[in-house]
Amino acid sequence: MDELFKAIILGIIQGITEFLPISSTAHLVITPWIFGWSGVVNSLSFDIAVHMGTLISLLYCFWKDWINIFFRERKMLLFIIIGTIPAGIAGVAFHDLIESALRHPLIIVVTLILVGFLMLYAEKVGKKLIRSITLSDAVVIGTAQAIALIPGVSRSGITITAGLFKGLDRAYAAKFSFLLSTPAIAGAAMLDFYKSIKIGHSHDYSLFIIGVISAAITGIIAIKFLLSFLQKYPLNLFIYYRWFLAVVIFLLYFFRN
Template sequence: MDIIQAIALALLQGLTEFLPISSSAHLILLPVISGWQDQGLVFDVAVHVGTLSAVVAYYRRDLAQILSAWFGSLFGKGLNDDAKLAWYVGLGTIPVGLVGIALPDSVTEALRAPLVIAAATIVFALLLWWAEKRAKEQRSQISLLDAVLVGLFQAIALIPGTSRSGITITAGLITGLRREQAARFSFLLSIPVIALAGMLHVIELYQSQEPVQWDLIALGAAVSGVVAYLTIGWFLRLLAKIGVMPFVYYRLVLGVVLFAVFLR
């Protein structure tokens, strides 16, 4: 992997991680379409760590309040809304963690196939479309039921092409959350998921003792982090104005193009 490939992939990851269009699908497909050698999971994890730093930086004040309230709840200070949100983020992380551990490597690799990505891109675009059209947007407060349902939906995002942000926002809309609150909860849920995945792959990397291009990995993490930070604010403003339909249309077109390319 050279510097041009690293920057292109990092830009792509930073732009797509928090948009409902599946960053993992784009990271898998760009090397396939361009003829590049697959960048591997190590680089994928590096650029995801970059986006993790972006969401932590963007919600740093919220996170400080949430963590303070959570620690307070552990020492008998009661459960306010911020403390409940912290527990709900933890609860919503459990399903994807369990499914991720249970999936054999052979299944994980099979799910990275272009036709699987194409199918998931279309199917979950239609589900997001349905959720957007029926969304009541009645509530701003996250409930226990929201956390359970969104967490279960998040586990589906292990299928590339699904989009972790897309499927969790879909679940939030289904439960009646406002778009902005569904997106905020989705972004907060990304923090433990990306952090845990990153730690697991760092352990695997250390045990494998394979040579690593640390300079390109650091560059990828930095570029993806900056782009992701800018994308979060832009997406939230766009979501408040026009909703998710532009991303639904993009996914449908992308899915059709992928089928046309890979079914030849």
């Protein structure tokens, strides 16, 4: 199959699943595994591209918020910095483990199911009233973002869930989740770029551009959809999808082995 077509499909998947609480890593690991794809879509060029694409999505949707944070809401900036630290430490300490052993399909099945139950419980017990962040909230949600490095967890899923446990309004928790993910995704893009320079990687620019565009456009759509959806509805739809996906992956794993 043409590599550009694969890049478009995976870029679209990345853009959608990075922001919906259904795990982008699960989809990006499972899709090539299901269809037997390999080659350029597993390259650093593509990793950088999809990270850049989702970063563009975040900056497009929240640029006004970032200007306000930098010039007026300095406390929020501090909370975002504090919330970013756990994921940064975990990413550096456990990078090799996350990129190898933890990307097994059965591990993804387990995390899809367990986090789904956690999301369901948070929906039942969370007050969903508060529209402001405290230092405690930043630490808890930031720790949740570190846990999201495990494939199948979902960055948005676990951080929104943590926000619900802290009593945050559902849509506000999602917005803070997206703001918190911005430096993490930027850091991931810079790390991939550094690795590409270190190993002298030659970039496929056509693949890079396609990955950036497809991830950015679908990311913007996903962000706007989720923020609107969570103003009216609970997370249940995504929980049921997670469980359905877990069953599909489980069955495929045993039928293919």
